[in-house]
Amino acid sequence: MLTWEYPPRVVGGISRHCYELSRALVRKGVEVVVVTLEFPEARSYEKVDGVEVYRVKVEIGNPNFLVWILIFNHFMEKLSGDLHWSKKFDLIHVHDWLTTIAGISLKHSIRLNMVLTIHSTEIGRSGGLFDPDSFTKDSIEWWGTYEAAQVIAVSSALRREIIEHFKVPEDKITAIPNGVDTSRLEIEVDINEVERKYGISSNDKIVLSVGRLTSQKGFQYLIRAFPLILSKHPSARLVIVGDGWMRGELERIAIETGVRNRVVFTGFIPDKDLVALLKRADVIVVPSVYEPFGITALEGMSLGKPIVASRIGGLAEIIQHEVNGVHVFPGDPSSIAWGVNRVLEDPDFARRIGENARKIVKTKYEWNIIAEKTIEVYRKALGW
């Protein structure tokens, strides 16, 4: 399995996806070797719950992003090719365009079939193709779908987008959602401790949002919605978990809208703290403007929390409006405020949608179910 992101490099959903999927595949009897990028202080090799993880040191660099991608793909291919002689792989599974080139080269050099999981597309992430780099990424994505024996999309909406944009045959692509490891969320946590740590009062109504601080995630609209939420719920406190290049800009928006003293930016936090905050939250908001799946929504849902989410992509599939969550218009602060106020004003409604959400996660989004579906795709790719 080739992925540029794997814990402790946890930036977006790919890292969590690969971590959980690889462990679930091992539980089903599949031998999994993960080849990923180096990370400061992380070991170059380790075995985690039966998954062998190799981290590639990128020996040379280049300031140009695409050149860097090509260089690290070379090092991934080199290591994977060497490992093949001792491990005798049956299949290559690559995640997103960032490792697609290494996957394609390996496919041809060691003559194995390749499965490609697409977590998002460049055209979707950027809202169009506007610069030369975007066109290159888009071309690599297309090339990956062409070379792969089978393609996996993390939602039906993304599958449809890939079929239409890249003209992929329908029988070559399967929608398999992300999953959630409910046991990870069932740990004992100390709510008081986490409140103290992040400056939260026990009376605060917590509006929680989790994700990479990038424009695609829509935190700017949530912060702009917050004055409208505070006007009805003065004890509301917005807690934003995650980090990213946009953090300074988001802090500036919080100051500009006069809500900085009611917004907590936690940065990246330990898993245990995240679970505690998810449990402590009164409502979880996913304000993305592009979201092929939306793992955060699923994690909140598995804990029975009311979710307010943009009606787009995977979120439109996971959530049924007013049944197991609340849909709002993406990029619309007044709609986001309406959704959050709807939940905070009606505790019975919040409890009902939360309970419905918990049930749906148990039946559709467990990693064991997702691993079984992935193995089916592997069988198709191998002609078994």
Next chain:
Amino acid sequence: MDPSIRSLKSILSILNNVGAIDENRGVTLEYLMVVLSMSREELTSIINNLIQLDYVSKKADDSELYYLTPRGVLAASSIYS
């Protein structure tokens, strides 16, 4: 996009792409000035901001090498995903 945010993203990205992710692989201010075509004053101001955010660190000797902290590597990675 605000020019200062664009510069901040560029610096994070370049440090990541050249592999400046630990103190032994850091790069000098002079190198970044050339790659980014930026003045020393402008670059120093952004680098100081990145140090405050705990995204960038300076090697603790007189070699003047700058590199990404683990948090900085994650912030740089967020540009790409």
